[in-house]
Structures are given as C-alpha cells and as structure tokens.
Amino acid sequence: MIKPLSEYPNSDGFFGDYGGQYVSEILMPLIHELDQLFHSEVQTAEFQEQLNNYYRHYIGRPSPLYHAKRLTDHCGGAQIYFKRDELNHTGSHKINNCIGQILLAKKMGKTRIISETGAGQHGVATATVCALFGLPCTVYMGAKDVERQQPNVFRMNLLGAEVVPVDNGSATLKDAMNEALRDWVSNVDSTYYLIGTAAGPHPYPKMVRTFQSIIGQEVREQSIELLGQLPNTLVACVGGGSNAIGLFHPFLDEPSVELIGVEAAGHGLDTHEHAASLNMGRPGILHGNKTYLIQNEQGQIAHTHSISAGLDYPGIGPEHGFLKDSGRVSYATSTDNDALDAFQLCSKREGIIPALEPAHALAHVLKIAQKKPKDEIIVMNLCGRGDKDIFTVADALGVDI
Numbered sequence: 463m464i465k466p467l468s469e470y471p472n473s474d475g476f477f478g479d480y481g482g483q484y485v486s487e488i489l490m491p492l493i494h495e496l497d498q499l500f501h502s503e504v505q506t507a508e509f510q511e512q513l514n515n516y517y518r519h520y521i522g523r524p525s526p527l528y529h530a531k532r533l534t535d536h537c538g539g540a541q542i543y544f545k546r547d548e549l550n551h552t553g554s555h556k557i558n559n560c561i562g563q564i565l566l567a568k569k570m571g572k573t574r575i576i577s578e579t580g581a582g583q584h585g586v587a588t589a590t591v592c593a594l595f596g597l598p599c600t601v602y603m604g605a606k607d608v609e610r611q612q613p614n615v616f617r618m619n620l621l622g623a624e625v626v627p628v629d630n631g632s633a634t635l636k637d638a639m640n641e642a643l644r645d646w647v648s649n650v651d652s653t654y655y656l657i658g659t660a661a662g663p664h665p666y667p668k669m670v671r672t673f674q675s676i677i678g679q680e681v682r683e684q685s686i687e688l689l690g691q692l693p694n695t696l697v698a699c700v701g702g703g704s705n706a707i708g709l710f711h712p713f714l715d716e717p718s719v720e721l722i723g724v725e726a727a728g729h730g731l732d733t734h735e736h737a738a739s740l741n742m743g744r745p746g747i748l749h750g751n752k753t754y755l756i757q758n759e760q761g762q763i764a765h766t767h768s769i770s771a772g773l774d775y776p777g778i779g780p781e782h783g784f785l786k787d788s789g790r791v792s793y794a795t796s797t798d799n800d801a802l803d804a805f806q807l808c809s810k811r812e813g814i815i816p817a818l819e820p821a822h823a824l825a826h827v828l829k830i831a832q833k834k835p836k837d838e839i840i841v842m843n844l845c846g847r848g849d850k851d852i853f854t855v856a857d858a859l860g861v862d863i
C-alpha cells in the first residue's frame with residue numbers, strides 16, 4: 463500500500479527527504495511538547511469550537527467563493543473563481559494560522575510571544591492576535607525592512623507590539639529569523655515562537671498547514687454546493703507556501719484535481735533577481751528544516767527579489783519540496799511585470815484590488831484559462847488585498863502619489 467500524500471509528514475516531521483527538526487538541543491523538549499499538545503489538542507471538540515468561533519466572528523469566515531465573470535470573459539476559456547481570503551480581518555490568510563497558534567500558546571501557559579517578519583504582514587497578524595489575547599509581543603524585523611515598511615511598523619506599535627530591528631547580515635528576513643530563534647533558545651520557558659508560514663522545525667509545517675486548511679475545506683464544500691462538483695484546477699501563490707498548502711491539502715488525494723503553485727520569478731529566472739526556490743533552488747537546511755533553498759555556489763543563502771514582499775523569501779515549506787518531487791503539484795512562475803499586469807486587470811475588470819502576491823497566481827491563471835475548455839473550473843486563492851501595495855505599484859508604474 464502506498465501511503466496517501468495527505469498523511470505526511472511521518473512522526474519525525476519528514477515529508478520524504480524534507481522537513482525534520484534541525485534545531486539546537488535546548489529547543490528539542492519544547493518542540494516535542496508542542497508536537498504532543500498540538501496532536502492531542504486540535505482534535506478536541508473544545509479546541510475546535512474555540513477555533514471556529516474566532517474564524518467566524520473575528521476573522522469573518524467562511525470567505526466567499528466568487529465567480530470572476532468579467533475575467534473569465536476576458537480569457538474566453540475556463541471559468542475563473544476566486545477564494546476571497548483577502549476579505550479576512552487584517553487582509554490576508556495569515557490570521558487563520560495566528561489564531562490557531564496563539565490558542566496553543568495559551569494552552570501551554572506561555573506568557574510571551576515572539577515572531578519575525580519581512581514586509582510586516584505576519585508581524586501585524588501576530589501583533590493583532592497578541593492584542594486580542596492580551597499577551598506581550600516582540601517582533602524581529604531586519605533593519606532594512608524596518609526602514610522600508612514604516613506603515614507596518616507603526617501598525618504593530620499601535621497594536622502594542624515591540625518591533626526589534628536586526629542589523630546582522632543582510633538586515634532582512636532571514637537575519638530576523640535567526641534572531642527570533644536566538645531569543646527563543648534563551649527564553650524557552652516563558653516564550654512561544656509564532657511562525658508565519660508552513661516552514662520551520664516540525665511540528666510547525668504540519669501545524670500551519672492544519673490551521674490554513676480551512677481554506678481548502680471551505681472550497682471543497684462551496685464547490686459542491688454551488689457547482690455540484692470539485693474544481694478541475696486549484697492555483698495559489700507560493701512564498702513560504704502556507705496559503706497554497708492550505709488550499710491544496712484537502713485535495714492532495716483527489717487525483718482529478720490539478721494543483722499549481724506559482725513562485726515569484728522577479729526580473730526573470732535567468733537573472734539572480736527572483737525568489738523561485740522550487741524552480742531554481744537546491745536542498746539545504748534553513749530555519750530548522752531541510753528544504754529547497756536559493757543558494758550561491760558556496761551554499762550561502764543568496765539574495766532574492768520579488769516585487770511582492772510576501773513572496774520574497776529564499777526558502778519554501780518542506781512539504782512543497784516533497785510535492786514537487788512527487789509530481790503531485792506543479793510549480794509555475796510569474797515575473798514582477800506579469801504580476802503588475804494581472805494586478806491592474808483584476809482591479810479594472812472585477813473591482814478587486816488584489817495583493818501583489820496573489821497577482822502572481824492570477825497572472826498564471828490568465829495564461830492557462832484561455833487554453834482550457836469553458837466547462838472547466840479554476841479556483842484561485844485570492845489570499846490578500848492590495849491596499850498595502852498601492853505605493854509599490856505606483857512606484858513601479860512611475861506614478862507619483
């Protein structure tokens with residue numbers, strides 16, 4: 463018997479070759495405790511009820527499944543549907559995971575939350591749930607990112623979080639991650655590390671997937687209810703991979719459903735200015751797990767680029783490495799320019815300004831929809847709204863605002 467794909471990781475946290483727990487031994491007891499609590503707690507009726515209550519009344523779930531008719535007409539092929547996760551409180555899917563993890567942190571009796579953030583989206587979502595649950599919150603952020611992302615730094619401060627700029631290395635996300643791990647090692651007893659994507663040491667990839675799978679579960683129910691069938695194709699953008707795995711996981715063992723992740727090709731895969739870890743990276747170890755990483759010849763983590771901050775990450779959740787190698791999911795790419803075009807088209811034709819991250823997924827949807835028959839259904843996760851990106855887009859279009 464071949465094990466169904468949805469049943470990975472194994473008990474050591476491996477998805478085939480990827481994943482695992484590459485952390486200092488001081489953290490091992492803590493991640494074991496977290497693993498046990500996660501497995502015993504998530505199943506309970508009490509936990510599920512609490513979680514669903516926040517999903518419903520705080521986040522605003524379920525998010526709609528919307529038929530994008532004018533974009534469908536524009537392409538003239540398959541029917542395009544959006545899963546509207548941009549309508550969530552705080553404007554993206556990140557809050558789904560933050561709520562789940564902070565409930566676990568409370569159960570563990572932790573009194574302090576730490577996190578790291580690149581552009582600030584995960585930092586804002588973490589600061590939000592810390593305010594909601596009354597826990598102090600420290601967010602590590604590369605000093606360069608602090609400078610570039612002042613509005614999100616201010617948001618985190620308004621929500622009561624302390625933002626700590628990290629000057630080491632390239633002063634960006636990976637340096638902030640190292641600093642957060644260092645803090646965690648020194649404060650294991652009191653502190654919970656709230657990771658924002660389906661990466662990090664086991665059980666984080668599985669845990670984040672579990673909390674984000676609400677996206678795919680709702681799509682399943684909504685498709686059957688609205689359309690009387692499962693979708694033919696699911697598409698999601700891939701940064702660390704949490705919104706994509708959340709959409710895909712409930713469909714991994716449905717071979718009739720095609721699954722496509724879309725990475726950021728930045729200025730192009732033939733430049734060094736991209737963030738396509740699965741398409742261009744090699745396996746290595748970062749942030750407590752083995753996965754595909756964008757590295758230079760010496761095995762150092764290389765500089766990445768994407769116009770969308772959320773996709774500008776040199777790694778990828780380990781499960782995606784496994785799903786790529788297995789052939790179950792294919793991973794396409796969209797460039798900065800593809801995403802900018804899709805961003806504008808979606809705004810004008812649907813009245814929805816998408817975040818630049820899902821604009822990458824949309825660019826790919828626009829390409830494939832026209833080649834597919836009209837009776838096929840494509841569901842794309844519209845995982846974030848574009849309000850945060852208007853300055854970046856104005857800059858890229860040469861508009862002074």
Ligand SMILES: *Cc1c(COP(=O)(O)O)cnc(C)c1O
Binds near residue numbers: 554701706
């Ligand atoms: C953070 C973010 C992403 C990338 O993260 P994943 O873990 O790959 O989902 C994508 N879209 C939006 C809107 C984000 O905020």
